[in-house]
Amino acid sequence: MAELTGLQKQYILHWGEMGTRWGINRTVAQIHALLYLSPCALPAEEIAETLSVARSNVSTSIRELETWGIVRAVHVLGDRREHYESMKDVWEMFRLVIEQRKRREIDPTREVLRRCLAELDAKEPGSDYTRERLEAMAGFFEAVTELYDQMKRLPTGTVRKLLRMGTKVRKKAS
Amino acid sequence: MAELTGLQKQYILHWGEMGTRWGINRTVAQIHALLYLSPCALPAEEIAETLSVARSNVSTSIRELETWGIVRAVHVLGDRREHYESMKDVWEMFRLVIEQRKRREIDPTREVLRRCLAELDAKEPGSDYTRERLEAMAGFFEAVTELYDQMKRLPTGTVRKLLRMGTKVRKKAS
DNA sequence: CATTACTTTCAGTACAAACAGAATATACAG
DNA sequence: CTGTATATTCTGTTTGTACTGAAAGTAATG
Incomplete structure (x- = not known):
């Protein structure tokens, strides 16, 4: 999930727009879309880079997604960073x-x-x-x-x- | 519907807040609440006064409610102004x-x-x-x-x- | 226990949506 | 046709949310 394909970009952007229309923050929705498409959990850093948003912004947004219960942190052996993954159901x-x-x-x-x-x-x-x-x-x-x-x-x-x-x-x- | 009772105020304000949470403009929602509670159709002027918003703001908001199809203009004999009423169902x-x-x-x-x-x-x-x-x-x-x-x-x-x-x-x- | 890796919080900034008020348009009355 | 009442559109301002970057906080490592 290093670089986004045009297709993934399209989905993520659309999801972001949908979010705003229903009173959900665009970045929050985009991060969710990204994680949903990602086959593996991603560290915050990578999310920030991929979506071109500030690292801190990712932190806040992830926390919101966690309170919804649709994203959670997982640990990867040999990596101190938190990795985040979306529920898939x-x-x-x-x-x-x-x-x-x-x-x-x-x-x-x-x-x-x-x-x-x-x-x-x-x-x-x-x-x-x-x-x-x-x-x-x-x-x-x-x-x-x-x-x-x-x-x-x-x-x-x-x-x-x-x-x-x-x-x-x-x-x-x- | 000249002056609002505290109760009506409460309902209208709450409805406005709910609107914003679901991506609906606060004023639009408030106007809808007002018209919904009103036993008779109201002219834009009166809506503006009652809710303390600009006349122009009412105009735009009413138009939005009309496109949703839940508010419509009605005419009152002997009055040139449009009066607006909400669907009640x-x-x-x-x-x-x-x-x-x-x-x-x-x-x-x-x-x-x-x-x-x-x-x-x-x-x-x-x-x-x-x-x-x-x-x-x-x-x-x-x-x-x-x-x-x-x-x-x-x-x-x-x-x-x-x-x-x-x-x-x-x-x-x- | 000092250093490094990472995360969260905070304070100010940028941006978009909502809004007010003026200007314009429309329709009616005399 | 003129003046008045009403409605709409437009423009600049305000307001609130989202966002950034910096600072502070936390936890792991050697």
């Missing part, structure tokens, strides 16, 4: 990311909605319209959470199987 | 947003992955590892797309019903 990676974004964004939103509704009862029992809207929104978030919980219970791979089943059934019916 | 709103983000981000990513794999065949038939990784990622995106398409076929409300069913079944089983 795509489904599991996305599961991790989704789980954490849910915790950080969906759950707090549910909290706010609940608190709003409670306050509404206490202080402004009259404002029916606001209540109606907040309840609709709260219902949505509860449902999404429910959906998520049900998915989580399914063992790995089941989603994929269900998907295949669904496709077949629909094809038969048509 | 939460499920439909999210459906619209998801559909468009898929178009703008998921689909292009699938494109890139396909192109990469094609190029890989043409130019570098040897690089097995890269191919393996790209194929795994491509497979994931295809599956997500498939899942999305299947969901889309379901008539409105079915997701909600399925959800309730799922809950019941699981409760019985336990």
